[in-house]
Amino acid sequence: EAGVAQSPRYKIIEKRQSVAFWCNPISGHATLYWYQQILGQGPKLLIQFQNNGVVDDSQLPKDRFSAERLKGVDSTLKIQPAKLEDSAVYLCATNKWTASYEQYFGPGTRLTVT
């Protein structure tokens, strides 16, 4: 079974530029999460999808971050415009259904904003 795929793996941009990250979940996994992990901290939930609907986006900075999950499969997370404090690893995780607690993480995208 293929794992969660993410791209790009690394991205360097200047502040005020825009960037997009992509996540492809494990086949059949209905729930998809985006987490932000700043160096030295644990991952923090940004947004949670169940199929193509948003379950929780309470911690997503909506003035600059947006996310979508078209057709309930792949997902993209966008930042526009980026700030220095957005430098972090962006992790995508999925599980089969909401009540299945085991989440499988992708390799992450390391974003550096200069």
Next chain:
Amino acid sequence: QKEVEQNSGPLSVPEGAIASLNCTYSDRVSQSFFWYRQYSGKSPELIMSIYSNGDKEDGRFTAQLNKASQYVSLLIRDSQPSDSATYLCAVINSGYALNFGKGTSLLVTP
């Protein structure tokens, strides 16, 4: 935001010793608890889950849960240098997403 607290460490133990990692959580209604291991530059990997009070053993790992004290711990027996990593405690929130602590850095010295 419900809190999950961990000592950031680093915790240094000699090879072959028992490493003890601790975590406290603030949401009294939490029911599901997890330990993830994260190597430097890698994504978190689930190593243990625990849902009931008491101990749960899996190989060299034992998770302990005390809901009355809102306390979760992870014991690693016969610690190996390959166990050197950051260990993240996580609690399921009401929406079934994970609420993570900051992690404890473990260093196992030969």
